[in-house]
Amino acid sequence: MRKIRVIVHYNRSLRNYLELIWEFFINDFKIRYKKSLLGVLWAVIRPLLQFYVLYNIWTYFGHAKPGHAYYILAGIMVYNIFSETLVYSMSALLNKSHIILKIYFPREAVVFGASLVAQINFFFNMLVLLGLLVLSGNSVMNAVSFVVHVFAAGEVAYFGALGLGVWLSIWYVRFRDLNHLVQLFLYLLFWLIPVMYPLDLIKNSQLFPVVVHNPLTWVVLFFKDGLTSGHYHWVLLARALLVFVVIFMLGMLSFKRRIAYVAEYY
């Protein structure tokens, strides 16, 4: 443990701390959509178009059963919150360099605030999912139940991405290559979760172990059969949550160890 070199006999109130996170979140959100015509509508358009294109291609190849359409859509949405959370939280420290270099405040507030922007998109995604489910003739009860479960899965994914993002945010200040690396990682990750294909289909592939042992796979498999059979695999979700809790704790630990020196990394 390093020697404590700066002793401040004053504590920021918890209330101010929480308000600070909230303020970073609101401002990041406002700035993101400031000069955008459609604004938050993009959170609706993007998954719908993604879904439309991918689903059509896959039914053409005959790999997706029609009953799985909503699983695919929900899977894309859960993947989206994961990738957005990771990107937003990872780049938070770098984006806020103009503040960080001039004043001290709890740095993680910037990361947490930025990550919450992904929650707004996810919230609108869930509305889209619910709307489509009801419009296509599912009972409201079934639809709501499915969306609630997908929401829970999304929050677990959010937590995992935040853990990774907190950890990477400091490294990103030093090594900008991380941006490309993470983009690549996220692209590969999309195909390493069984959303666009059934798991059985790749049973003989070399990549099968990677897909099966991927925590995000557990997160999406959790609600895979929910709409058709009403059965949710809670064990899988719990297992993923456990892994993500460990990742988050390690991420925070690494963050706390280095954050005091972040101003020298820019």
Next chain:
Amino acid sequence: MSRNTTRYASEEVAVRVQDVTKCFNIPALRYDKLSELLSRPWLYFTRNRFCALQNVSFTVNKGEVFAIIGPNGAGKSTLLRLLAKVFIPDKGVIEIFGKLVPFLELGVGFHPDLTVRENVFLNGLILGMTRDFLRDKFDYIIEFAELEEFVDVPLKNLSSGMKVRLAFSIAFLSEADVYLLDEVLAVGDIRFQEKSLNALNRLRARGKTIIVVTHNMDYVRDNADRALLLWKHKVHTIGKPNEVVREYYKLTQQSVS
């Protein structure tokens, strides 16, 4: 220094800096240039050590106006950033008694696309105020900054002087124990300079501690209780403003001739 720390009981001390050293490892290579990296790759691992502050010690008492002066590159900004907790010392200890509001550059956290109102809350929260407190003081902040007509205008549409006024008003209202000012007296027009100087004097009258870095020697002579001269990364003199300023002029003349 050791005499100072023993003489003042801790309730009279606002800031104590003990034997602080801060060095930076500056990369020998500008690694944004690929050609340079390829021609001399060993430089990638080479760092030049540069010590911006060496064994700096001083104590600032409660209710004091403490001026830090010195030429460019003497380490003033590094010292302020250490006090603001942006940097951490390599050696030594800094102790701050109470809430410190740094004012290293006006408008910390201002965002050009946000309105004046939104920026007040963002800036205030970063400085440690709560939302309720800011809501209470909001009208006063705007009034002091004389920006009543611009409350909902994006900040980018304000003149630079207006932004400075806004930032000063927020910091002035922040209810800190120690204020850290970096050349903020030189901004704004003459009328606002006078207004902010009055505001500083009011803070001082209320027993607040003010640490100020400035090149304005008239201000140091007229307003500071004590001054510190940083010369070549070390503390050269601490004492009465008049004497320290005189010493500063003498050193400057010597180094020129």
